[in-house]
Amino acid sequence: MEIGQLEQLLRARFTGFFPEHTPPLEEHPAALAAVPTAAPSPTAWSALVERGALVLPTSRAAGGLGLGRPAAVLIAELMGAAAFPAGAYLDTLLGIDLLERCRPSAARARLIRDVVQGRHRIAVGFRDGTADRGPDTLPRWTDLALAGDRLRFEARFPTVVSADEADTLLLVGDGVAGVLPLAAGDPAVLLEPRSVLGQRRLFDVDVSGASVPRSDLLEFTADPAAVWRDVLGQARLRQAAHLVGLAGGALDAAVGYARNRRQFGKPLGRFQSISFRLAAATARIEAARLLVRDTAVRAEGGEPVAAAAARALAFAAELGRTVTAEALHIHGAFGMTLQSGAQRYFRTAGAESVWLGVVPELRKLVPA
Template sequence: MKTTLSPGQQALQEQLEEFLDEELTPLVRRMADRSPHADTEDNPDIRAMIHQALTDLGLSAGLGRESWAIAAEQLGDVLYQGTLLDTAAAAELVSHTAAGGARDELLAAVAEGTRIALAARDTGTGTTADPAPLTVGPDGNTVTGSRSFVGFVPEADQLLVIGRAGGTVRAALVRPDAPGVTVRRHEELGRGELYAVGFDGAPVDTWLETDAGTTLAEAWRAVLDGARVRQAAYLVGLGQGALDLAVSYAKSRKQFGKPLGHQQVIALRLADLTARLDAVRLVVRAAAWEADRPAGAPRLEAAQALAMAAETARKIAAETMQVHGAYGMTEDSDAQLFYRRAAVESLRLGSPAELRSEVAPLLKDRLTGRGHSQPA
């Protein structure tokens, strides 16, 4: 893999750094915090404006996975919350569908700022890699089922519902305000915008169908690999943001007349976390590079990268809380916010335990010489 950024990737990174500056970053970090003590009245409008601005910077359909990994890392650093990463996955799946006017219209809509939320998993049934059951109505134009942990549903223009119907993976676009759709927000640790969604004969706007020779299950598998690489990069960024916060606090907070960072125990812990995070960043970048290769089949790499990034982000967030002490648990501190977000984001596309269960047979195949053979 290459270890330097291309001119285009360097330009994208610089544009994002300029946009997500010191003035905007604190706002972005708090814009999805549903604390009972926070003012969240204008947050949906703020998220919509930020989504549009990021789309205008080029974070939409057609961006390579290496470039997306660079962008997602910066989004994780500022704890971005919104539909952008889901929309990127939806656009990838749309790009796998049969060529024609419907596909072109959908991709054009995404490029202009249409927001799509993924609805693939139900509580207790299936995993992200194995979508939950979905019942298609007799007329073929409605769906029935339930999905949990769907992000930012009230702000999405469409829900991309993935499910198994009659043993076949199907994908439908459904409006969140359509008849038969019920939405309930979860009260969860991250205090964010995750929802349980029910579909009871909800009308389908568009069914996504693939070209001959490619099944939707195969297309979804490829899209999920890309989504996992982006989520892993997001978690690397989240870990970096938390680590920077811990280092800054250790430099400024004094104990017994000296900064906390002068204590050998704390200094060594922060150095260890820095080394771990740098290693995981390389693993994630390698997975993104593999995903962008013409013959790339990054199922193993994507699952490994996400499992490592999830565990590392949670560890760094927990250590950051410890460095901050009791202050880290207060509403004024971002340490508790990184901790909350890490707890939720590390499970979004599969828990580390689920990912390891996927990795084990794939790694065995790789070691026994069966190469990149990765059935859907």
């Protein structure tokens, strides 16, 4: 299916859905960070799954419809345009990518199927928290040992998205050639509410004295570093699409405000200084959109994605911050109030632009 046809299909399916399920403006904290409260109602997640947000991009081998990476980036962009909280969805796709790169087994197949069909929630622990170790480097285990037929381990995974809503934690780290699924309710697991960053509810996950059967480890089919590089590349591509969507949503809000707000007897958008800024933002968004979609199509065709995704995310991260800031300026003082969507786009883009790597580090991954 051509990406233009796929976009029409997904817009028809999701365009009205995301605004309907985006929390009202007044429910968003004015601060950039706050302690997460109780888990939100599962209604929005259930409705999202029923719409096919997980099954559409997932491969047929994993029980999905096989629309692949183009579908995933288009859905992520639509989420951004509506300021829909996408963190749990994007990390779930990351988890599915990890599981798909593990050796076939009954446990793996059952877990993927249950996740894709919405019967099971997962959260992914993949960060170390050490200052010199970013997303490109897998975290270290505090302690890891094989005792008989059981694997014993201790570790700390900071900033795990929506860990309190998960049934299973997928843990990845340096020195383990696979994914360790651990029940979120395991007595060895301690969840500490950390913050709300953008629209991601973050928790620190401490695992102390966990013991699981050696057979629970889902082993990768290739070198762990190569697997993680590819999986992280796919996640960065979806993240770039989400940032493009945030920029597009902020621009739409700014255009609407400039059309309706009148100064000196005419709409704000009639002033050249405003119209030129809006036109420049439109051109940059379209360029980023084409870059992300082209990268997704080429990745679906089998091309390596790590460097291209880093390039796309670096571009989209800068775009997201600058365009949402521009939209905020055009709204004036009203843009900083909780009644304006401009402040939500601005705050969310600021957090999402650094989630999978800061721009200088991303650029180091792109060949000269």
